Amino acid sequence: MNDNLLNQDWTPASLLRFAFPTIAMMIFMGLYTVVDTIFVAQFVNTDALSSINIVCPVINFTVGLGTMLATGGNAIISRKMGAGDTQEAKEIFTLLVIVGAALGVILLLGGTIWSNDIIYALGASGRLFPYCKDYLMLLFLFLPANMLQTLFSNLFVTAGKPELGFGLSILSGAANIVLDYLFIVPCGLGIRGAALGTGFGYLIPTAVGLACFTRSKGALCFTKPRWNWTVIAESCWNGSSEMVGQLASAITTFLFNREMMKLLGEDGVGAITILIYSQFLLNTLYIGFSMGVAPIVGFCYGNKNHAQQKNVFSICIQFIAVASGITFLLSLFGSPHIVELFAGKNTKVYEIAAEGFSVFSYSFLFCGLNIFTSAMFTALSNGKVSALLSFFRTFVLLGGGILLLPRFWGLAGLWLAAPLAEGIIFLASIACLLCYQKEYL
Numbered sequence: 001m002n003d004n005l006l007n008q009d010w011t012p013a014s015l016l017r018f019a020f021p022t023i024a025m026m027i028f029m030g031l032y033t034v035v036d037t038i039f040v041a042q043f044v045n046t047d048a049l050s051s052i053n054i055v056c057p058v059i060n061f062t063v064g065l066g067t068m069l070a071t072g073g074n075a076i077i078s079r080k081m082g083a084g085d086t087q088e089a090k091e092i093f094t095l096l097v098i099v100g101a102a103l104g105v106i107l108l109l110g111g112t113i114w115s116n117d118i119i120y121a122l123g124a125s126g127r128l129f130p131y132c133k134d135y136l137m138l139l140f141l142f143l144p145a146n147m148l149q150t151l152f153s154n155l156f157v158t159a160g161k162p163e164l165g166f167g168l169s170i171l172s173g174a175a176n177i178v179l180d181y182l183f184i185v186p187c188g189l190g191i192r193g194a195a196l197g198t199g200f201g202y203l204i205p206t207a208v209g210l211a212c213f214t215r216s217k218g219a220l221c222f223t224k225p226r227w228n229w230t231v232i233a234e235s236c237w238n239g240s241s242e243m244v245g246q247l248a249s250a251i252t253t254f255l256f257n258r259e260m261m262k263l264l265g266e267d268g269v270g271a272i273t274i275l276i277y278s279q280f281l282l283n284t285l286y287i288g289f290s291m292g293v294a295p296i297v298g299f300c301y302g303n304k305n306h307a308q309q310k311n312v313f314s315i316c317i318q319f320i321a322v323a324s325g326i327t328f329l330l331s332l333f334g335s336p337h338i339v340e341l342f343a344g345k346n347t348k349v350y351e352i353a354a355e356g357f358s359v360f361s362y363s364f365l366f367c368g369l370n371i372f373t374s375a376m377f378t379a380l381s382n383g384k385v386s387a388l389l390s391f392f393r394t395f396v397l398l399g400g401g402i403l404l405l406p407r408f409w410g411l412a413g414l415w416l417a418a419p420l421a422e423g424i425i426f427l428a429s430i431a432c433l434l435c436y437q438k439e440y441l
Contacts (some may be wrong), residue, residue: 005160006078006299010308012315016152019078019292021166023158026288029168030281032173032201033343037277038196041342046270046349048191052183054124054257055275058111058136060148062143064246065103066150069096071235071294072239075381076231078295081219082302091154092235095225097213099232100151104144111140117436123258134192137179143197145206152209158295164212168205176201220418230239238383245374248394255402256286260416263406265351271352273361274342278335279418282327286368289319290375299380316372324368335431359415366419366426373429377436385432389425 156165183193260268270314
């Protein structure tokens with residue numbers, strides 16, 4: 001009898017069925033993150049919305065650390081499971097959760113002590129500083145929970161419990177939406193209410209994950225760990241592309257904010273906030289799919305099942321191609337309605353954001369394959385290629401585009417930065433897949 005869900009002959013239907021809870025989880029996480037910002041925009045003001053984007057790099061960094069440990073560790077854990085080393089897989093899993101919790105506490109202490117310096121360093125104006133301070137000080141209290149819920153959202157899939165991760169994302173997202181409304185509107189807490197709603201949303205999957213993996217006797221559960229610096233280092237290296245991706249998101253968000261503040265002031269920051277959060281929502285389809293299939297790719301690689309590996313890869317490429325076309329059309333033709341959720345049609349923020357979306361949308365033709373390729377190389381324990389792709393996609397091309405293109409074309413150059421970066425890395429991703437075809441497929 002085969003008790004491991006990862007060990008089966010995959011078809012398009014079975015693979016999508018396995019990945020669906022993770023896809024839905026990520027989409028729902030994107031939705032409730034966007035709803036969070038919509039409440040702030042509608043019931044506080046667009047300055048508060050801009051402030052969330054100013055401090056967003058702090059959240060990017062936290063999620064990056066958690067995702068780095070989770071995805072990098074996933075590659076090791078699923079490989080060990082595929083090779084039949086279940087006890088070692090459990091020890092590695094437990095070790096990574098402990099390391100993640102410790103990092104969360106360090107971030108909480110450091111962030112609380114140096115909060116003012118962090119906010120000013122991120123580019124807050126005097127007008128935005130009070131909103132940034134109120135939001136970030138409360139959110140720092142929940143950073144350990146944010147770290148653990150990021151770990152668990154990835155590790156539920158490897159443990160063969162993607163439905164639990166999906167259910168928790170629904171529950172925490174719904175709680176976040178309800179609490180946001182209650183704290184912001186009836187309680188009148190403003191942007192502090194948004195921070196509290198988000199923080200309590202982190203606590204739900206964290207608490208359930210701790211309880212589940214403490215009591216579970218399944219494929220993954222807590223056990224007595226063995227301290228192993230090599231495993232921690234390999235996890236960080238394997239997941240470095242995800243850390244690079246989140247760190248780059250933090251830096252590019254900072255650069256977008258800085259350039260917009262120069263060009264159009266606080267209204268420009270509000271507009272770019274709308275585009276960044278909308279982009280995150282639309283990209284959750286690719287992120288969720290890549291997270292969902294990563295344990296399968298890692299298991300097939302560890303099990304040396306090359307035929308199944310090739311089959312899984314073929315199904316994934318077909319899905320990405322179809323999803324990319326649908327997402328592009330949705331963003332291109334639906335962007336006015338998306339922007340209107342955040343800002344009224346007669347506002348300057350709406351005018352700026354709607355104009356930007358008409359150019360920004362073309363990035364969705366390319367980013368699906370870019371996200372999947374990076375995740376696939378991570379799952380195959382080839383962190384080097386994955387990190388290089390992420391580094392050039394974000395730091396070099398997107399960051400460079402934000403800095404240079406506005407010098408030549410002003411605001412239009414700023415909008416062009418994302419499609420141009422994604423298009424170039426799209427070609428590089430295809431080249432990497434062809435280069436490593438014989439080794440992995």
